[in-house]
Amino acid sequence: MANWPKISIVTCTYNGERVIEDYFKYIFSQDYPKNKIELIVADGGSSDRTLDIIEKYRKKYPKIIKFMHNPRQYSMGKGMGMDLATRKAKGEFIVQLGQDNLLVQNDWLKNMIKILIENPKITGVQSRLFIPKNASMTDKYVNAIGIEDPYAIPYSLTAQVAFYPKKFKYDKKGDFFIYRIDKDNFYYAGDNGFVIRRKEFLETGGYTQDIDNFYRMAESGKRYFIAVPRDIRLYHKTTTSLEHMVKKRVFYIGHYLIKNYGERDFYWMDFKRISFMRNLKFLLTVAHNFLFIPGVFQGLRMALKEKKGYWLIHPVMLWVITMAYIYAFFYAKIGKKQTKADI
Template sequence: MKSKYFVSVIMPIRNEAEGIEHTLKTLLEQDYPQNRMEIIIADGQSDDGTIEIVKAFASQYPLIKLINNEQRIVPTGLNKAINISNGEVIIRVDAHSVYPQNYISRLVEALDEYQADNVGCVIETIPYNNTSLSKAIAIALSSPFGVGNSSFRVGVEKPVEVDTVPFGCFRRDVFDQVGLFDEDLVRNQDDEFNARMRKNGKKILLIPDLKCQYTARKNLKQLRRMLFQYGLFKPLVNYKLKEVSTLRQLVPLLLIIYTVLGFVLSFIHPLIAVLYTIGLMFYLIALLMVSLVQALKHSKILSMWFYLFLSYPSMHYSYGWGYIVGLRKLLTGCKKSVEFTISR
């Protein structure tokens, strides 16, 4: 394996005791030479045993470095890791994922092959466990009905320039020219950073021949919380960029507006009530059909259909409601991550 570049792999974590060992093993088993890479883990003050696991690995593998991320949020962890890194290429990874043996080498190769500034792979979302609910959540997170035209989630057939990629493999000079990750964004910091890259003429590429496995949330409560937070921080991202980065983010918002406003207006005139009902029925029929078609691919048809039927609206309405809460916060003067972060 050619090792033209020294690579810094950076990973922000907090309370990842369940999966960090498996993730680290897949990074240590890479076909990229270990003497040409480092793994910097920024821990957000974990209290579940994560630190002890990482320290055990670091004692055996000098390329693993553990640093403290006192602020406990992803962008500060990323920035701290970048600032102490030595790599000519910086690869951002996630503790919820499992990486194929050629992950680092293929991303580094693709940077030069396609003259890109940031390269990412397709995410293969896998269930948290073997239950019908976990399988349904994983399917919903990989379906166009669930996530729209998010290319890295639904897949592509050939290398394509995109608005964002999962995690990312960056040339170091990108950070010198564009800046670091925005520390006001607890969520969506990757989207905002990639949008800044595009504004500066940088090339972001998604390649289809490399996939990493991402473990989905284990229940509907966690799924709703994740999507709510994604929606919550999107208005702040748009405010910072002074534009709506993608149109797909507005669909859940419009669904919420249609559901609530249509219900209120339906009392004004019978025609509005009819049109409102037709619209909701269209969504319901689409939800039923998509869930049924995907459930037919699995043996537990009834339970799978039921959980898919619950997963999709959980995603749509949670994201949409988060977006509305984010808009309200933005309009009332909240422009910092601490002001956006709310318990839910």
């Protein structure tokens, strides 16, 4: 393709020295034309080497990298990092990447953008995740289910494609699954390698949080279609161990309850704000995870299907993360404070 469109890659950083060097290396190894890339980096006040690494790449690519300070530290929520940064985007397409998202396929950007160019009815494209051979068991599992939060599997588009691909229409020519965003059959995406047309992004209210963005689309009554390519993948270098993952999830639940609850569009459970059926789905998910046996059958089915041993930890992960969330709930509600966690 001779004339690739201008794109805006948007990333929020905070104490990401563990991953940010690799993040930049993979970004600038992409075969997408550099003069068509705008990279907006919003930092939430990092106290490690993150800012030094960002500055090194800013000096090397001054026309590409635009740096801004995120005064509220966090990426998710109205008026926070991702919301502020995406509003400065000038590209035709907005690419949402986390600081721990590594574009290990050097044609990732071209392949994601190509789907949107060739399919004007597609609103956004959600990447799947790559599983490195040398990653920890926890990291392999998280990338296999397509989402960092095992509890959210019943709600996550990428997780549902991983577990139940036949639920979705499949475009053979483009080699991607298609999901029409639907309030009655609701799944969300929008993080860890999500590309969306800037026009549709702005008309649906911009960014507050991935699940909120999708819920607004569902409530709008308009027809929004999301493509999930079968083999376009990035590596979400999210955890170093099970303990690390649990601490991060407990931290995020505390943030959600204490600082990011009042101005939401989607609520996981709230008897005053949402329907009985949505509250019931949440409670049934808790029961499913605690019963353990359903998770055993799910994990065993996937292990036999893909011949990968990491699927066998699935029931343990569901049980552990649910227990962690119960702890986080009471810690936040009673203590009125968040736990700490390394990124």
